[in-house]
Amino acid sequence: MKLALGILLSLAAALAFYSWRGAPEAESSSQRVVVRSGAEVKDPVPLSEVVALPTSAAATKSSERADFRRTALDLMRLDAKGLRDVYRRGAQSSNDDEKYLAFRAGDFCTAVLLNIHPQVNQEMNGDQWREYERAGRALKARCADFYGIPAKDLSRSVRELVGSLSSTKSDYSPGEYQLGRYDTQKEAIERVRARLKAAIERDGPASLIYVSEGLSTWLELAVTNERYSATIDPAFRENPGTLSISVHLAECMLGFSCDGESMSYLINCASGVGCAGSMEAFLLDSLSEPEQAVVKRQAAAVASAIRPFLGSKKGCLVGAGGHALRCSLACVTQAWHTGLFKRP
Amino acid sequence: MNKKAIGVGLLTAATVVWAVTTWGPFLIKNYHPEIGSLAADQDVDMHAASNTPVLVMNKSVDKIKAGDIVRFVYPDGKVYDMETEYQCSPMRSAACIYKKITPVACVGGWTHCPAVVSERQIDPYRGDPKTSCESRDVTMEFDTGYWKQDSNVNGNQITITASWVDTGTQSVEFAKYYNGGYPHCR
Numbered sequence: 001m002k003l004a005l006g007i008l009l010s011l012a013a014a015l016a017f018y019s020w021r022g023a024p025e026a027e028s029s030s031q032r033v034v035v036r037s038g039a040e041v042k043d044p045v046p047l048s049e050v051v052a053l054p055t056s057a058a059a060t061k062s063s064e065r066a067d068f069r070r071t072a073l074d075l076m077r078l079d080a081k082g083l084r085d086v087y088r089r090g091a092q093s094s095n096d097d098e099k100y101l102a103f104r105a106g107d108f109c110t111a112v113l114l115n116i117h118p119q120v121n122q123e124m125n126g127d128q129w130r131e132y133e134r135a136g137r138a139l140k141a142r143c144a145d146f147y148g149i150p151a152k153d154l155s156r157s158v159r160e161l162v163g164s165l166s167s168t169k170s171d172y173s174p175g176e177y178q179l180g181r182y183d184t185q186k187e188a189i190e191r192v193r194a195r196l197k198a199a200i201e202r203d204g205p206a207s208l209i210y211v212s213e214g215l216s217t218w219l220e221l222a223v224t225n226e227r228y229s230a231t232i233d234p235a236f237r238e239n240p241g242t243l244s245i246s247v248h249l250a251e252c253m254l255g256f257s258c259d260g261e262s263m264s265y266l267i268n269c270a271s272g273v274g275c276a277g278s279m280e281a282f283l284l285d286s287l288s289e290p291e292q293a294v295v296k297r298q299a300a301a302v303a304s305a306i307r308p309f310l311g312s313k314k315g316c317l318v319g320a321g322g323h324a325l326r327c328s329l330a331c332v333t334q335a336w337h338t339g340l341f342k343r344p
Numbered sequence: 345m346n347k348k349a350i351g352v353g354l355l356t357a358a359t360v361v362w363a364v365t366t367w368g369p370f371l372i373k374n375y376h377p378e379i380g381s382l383a384a385d386q387d388v389d390m391h392a393a394s395n396t397p398v399l400v401m402n403k404s405v406d407k408i409k410a411g412d413i414v415r416f417v418y419p420d421g422k423v424y425d426m427e428t429e430y431q432c433s434p435m436r437s438a439a440c441i442y443k444k445i446t447p448v449a450c451v452g453g454w455t456h457c458p459a460v461v462s463e464r465q466i467d468p469y470r471g472d473p474k475t476s477c478e479s480r481d482v483t484m485e486f487d488t489g490y491w492k493q494d495s496n497v498n499g500n501q502i503t504i505t506a507s508w509v510d511t512g513t514q515s516v517e518f519a520k521y522y523n524g525g526y527p528h529c530r
Contacts, residue, residue, distance in 0.1 A: 104436075111395065111437045114388045118375045118399055155389035162441070166429075174430040180411035181365055213406055213431040244406045248435065264435045273398055273434065283403060 068097040069206035077257035084145035100172035103161035108263045109143035113151035120272030135269035177214025204309030205254035216244040235297040246298035253303040368415035370396045381420045398439040408432040423448040
């Protein structure tokens, strides 16, 4: 009896601690968001429009999403076995999460397997040349577990994976988040805006792995579109031309690996695009100091808008039961302050 | 081959900035000398065409949006316009993925085509095979030369200039294209 009571008390204490810990965390998250646009949001976004209250299906889905989010954030730093496992799991899967991750893991290693050696810049100095050679060796080592696959098969499989995601208009189809140059119709802009917003709310920082290009294009359009420009952080207006770099830099701030071992850096360095030592340095390389300052401000604005959607307890579409309502209220605040997709 | 003095012609110079939808032309030879033609590139799943824009434009490659056209000149002199399926990205190994490849006659017209003739080029010289089975020699004059590319990435603006370097002309006879070769004329 005492034992049962002890367990019950422990559970109650744990539950109380969990509830206590969760609420301030969500609150502090929303307080961390700095809305610098100066433009007041006239109509708070209705609850129903921002967040769907989790159903049991959504709660089940949330554990899968946690897997996706974790793997997406880790993808750039996975070792050879990890990359191969992600590819192997997704190549034959019917699950879109796994297919997308397999596409990215396979894509990293296709150039290595195809033995593509672009002509590199002959003006590299000694240090750059050594870094270029190091990156080539590191990339080969990271792709070592792919060597059993014929290069053309891997390349074809990677194209088929992304093709299959696109043909079903999956959440991971890059085309779903990208505005074409002539997509200036209100409907197209609104459709892409809604998809970007939903993706960020669903996957938080991890969503950048599949929306970053689309997001920067949307922001480029938003700053020049009178319908949206007033609702956008002024940092974005400082230099719309650097937004794509800024969104990639925001990835570094939000937990993607951007050091000298990051796969995206290794690919750029080993193929002779740029060997600045890390992805962050590569992104800022060749920009003037004022441009770097703008890029850092823009990246911080993107990161602070997305950061509230980090992980399970702070995320909007996870949790169940009583936690859901509390989380939802916090998320309304978070989404309202996102700053990337405020209503015009 | 009658070689004339080599000079850089600007007949086909193309200046490309972010506001336009056709990028390039990019010269594959400068970055992937091992790839001689589109067919060779297709053998490696278009990785030369996928990768060349990022080598020229660096991280600004994502200014090439979904649906933009990227123009390439292969070392065999053939020119292709490729339509991007998605926005290009420096974060992928295949920075650009294309959905449609269209051969371009030749920038500046047929005169800059290499001395490899196509049925389409011969056609105007043939006469109409429905009304005539006349056989005649076809001799064509080709300007010969090669493509030269300069590019400059300056902050947010990318300027890519491609020009035809004239090396003279070449006469080619195409006896095998006589109309007499048509079945109804035999």
